[in-house]
Amino acid sequence: MGCFHSKTRKQFPGHEDPVLLASQTAFSVSEVEALFELFKSISSSVIDDGLINKEELQLALFKNRKKENLFANRIFDLFDVKQKGVIDFGDFVRSLNVFHPNAPQEDKINFSFKLYDMDGTGYIERQEVKQMLIALLCESEMKLADETIEMILDKTFVEADIDQDGKIDKSEWHNFVVRNPSLLKIMTLPYLRDITTTFPSFVFNSEVDEVAT
Amino acid sequence: MVSPGTKNLIKRILDPNPCTRISMDGIKNHDWFKQAYTPLGPDEEEEEDCACTEDELSSVHDTTPEAERGPDSPYLINAFQLIGMSSCLDLSGFFENEVVSERKIMFTSNHCPKELLERIERTVTEMGFRVQKKNGKLKVTLELKDQKAPASLSVAAQVYEISPAFYVVELRKTCGDATVYRQLCAKLSNELGVSESQVQSGIQTGDTKIQQAAVVVPHD
Numbered sequence: 001m002g003c004f005h006s007k008t009r010k011q012f013p014g015h016e017d018p019v020l021l022a023s024q025t026a027f028s029v030s031e032v033e034a035l036f037e038l039f040k041s042i043s044s045s046v047i048d049d050g051l052i053n054k055e056e057l058q059l060a061l062f063k064n065r066k067k068e069n070l071f072a073n074r075i076f077d078l079f080d081v082k083q084k085g086v087i088d089f090g091d092f093v094r095s096l097n098v099f100h101p102n103a104p105q106e107d108k109i110n111f112s113f114k115l116y117d118m119d120g121t122g123y124i125e126r127q128e129v130k131q132m133l134i135a136l137l138c139e140s141e142m143k144l145a146d147e148t149i150e151m152i153l154d155k156t157f158v159e160a161d162i163d164q165d166g167k168i169d170k171s172e173w174h175n176f177v178v179r180n181p182s183l184l185k186i187m188t189l190p191y192l193r194d195i196t197t198t199f200p201s202f203v204f205n206s207e208v209d210e211v212a213t
Numbered sequence: 214m215v216s217p218g219t220k221n222l223i224k225r226i227l228d229p230n231p232c233t234r235i236s237m238d239g240i241k242n243h244d245w246f247k248q249a250y251t252p253l254g255p256d257e258e259e260e261e262d263c264a265c266t267e268d269e270l271s272s273v274h275d276t277t278p279e280a281e282r283g284p285d286s287p288y289l290i291n292a293f294q295l296i297g298m299s300s301c302l303d304l305s306g307f308f309e310n311e312v313v314s315e316r317k318i319m320f321t322s323n324h325c326p327k328e329l330l331e332r333i334e335r336t337v338t339e340m341g342f343r344v345q346k347k348n349g350k351l352k353v354t355l356e357l358k359d360q361k362a363p364a365s366l367s368v369a370a371q372v373y374e375i376s377p378a379f380y381v382v383e384l385r386k387t388c389g390d391a392t393v394y395r396q397l398c399a400k401l402s403n404e405l406g407v408s409e410s411q412v413q414s415g416i417q418t419g420d421t422k423i424q425q426a427a428v429v430v431p432h433d
Contacts, residue, residue, distance in 0.1 A: 038307065061306035062314075071301035099304060115302075116293070129292050136299045139314075142321045142381070143407065152375055156292035176293075186297045191308040198308060 025097040051086040108187040123167040218245035320402040
């Protein structure tokens with residue numbers, strides 16, 4: 001540790017101690033450090049300020065900083081835990097933690113509920129689902145008649161909306177997911193298991209004593 | 214020490230007589246297998262390399278009982294499963310150099326799944342691809358004659374059912390050349406995509422509504 005002078009605390013306002021983050025998440029200390037490498041490359045891609053703004057997130061995910069869409073906006077809002085308009089390292093690690101294969105099912109269910117509850121009312125309304133379906137169809141250049149879309153919504157809501165009030169509340173979502181586990185497929189990133197092999201350069205920047213790892 | 218259950222199963226698998234040898238279904242229904250079996254989780258669907266493996270054709274849909282289907286019928290999907298297929302909800306972009314939309318293409322079709330899979334198989338075979346089938350899904354590979362390079366393209370094709378007359382075909386590139394992949398997808402979607410009558414009725418009754426509704430989608 002003596003050879004490397006750490007500049008990280010000055011450059012990265014949200015930087016937190018990897019050992020602390022590891023203790024609060026499913027990641028090991030080395031994995032947190034590997035995530036830091038990823039975070040550094042994303043957060044410096046447009047503005048080098050140690051924080052991820054929306055354009056940088058879009059650039060990282062879609063290789064196109066201008067590609068705005070419904071889903072990317074939701075992902076950004078959820079990763080921006082403190083609602084500051086930027087994602088710091090702590091936010092980044094804690095949010096990605098939900099996508100870890102070993103993260104608790106409950107966290108994934110809660111995150112996915114918030115993802116689809118676009119206006120944050122605490123309910124997933126039929127109109128919100130319709131908007132998301134239309135966004136998906138536009139993106140994939142698929143055309144469906146309005147009747148077909150309504151039919152898909154009808155079938156889905158018959159199954160999910162138990163009290164038939166036209167919206168899905170948290171407990172209905174919970175039940176729905178338990179019956180349809182593949183709904184959580186998007187909530188797991190297998191890449192997170194091998195993150196230390198994907199970003200090995202952390203080895204040279206490690207701040208942590210070897211004993212601790 | 215091998216348990217009697219294990220011994221029995223192994224003996225039946227190694228039966229030299231193919232007529233009396235246990236079948237795959239027999240294995241899956243064998244008591245010992247059912248005890249020890251852990252279904253594949255969602256994380257095991259991802260492929261790391263281009264090697265053709267049985268795992269590449271397995272997905273979380275195989276093991277969840279929710280999809281009521283026969284052996285060759287497609288997976289019935291609801292609105293959220295369809296939404297979940299959006300490339301914009303796929304965070305693998307953090308870890309891959311290629312954009313998700315370069316690796317996954319979907320199109321809708323009226324043709325029934327059996328016909329879809331048969332026609333896909335015919336078309337890709339004519340194009341020189343090799344096809345493996347499992348559980349109503351196809352794995353399409355193109356192998357170069359050059360032995361140094363492994364399969365130069367590997368694509369998994371799957372059909373999902375939205376309604377009895379409406380299906381979504383997903384073509385996912387697991388590795389290989391992006392240009393060849395796009396050519397393959399364009400050819401298949403031209404041949405098998407939504408029929409003209411559907412598109413026309415869409416234009417008359419619903420298409421304009423879709424266009425208008427799409428404008429309403431909020432951009433922050």
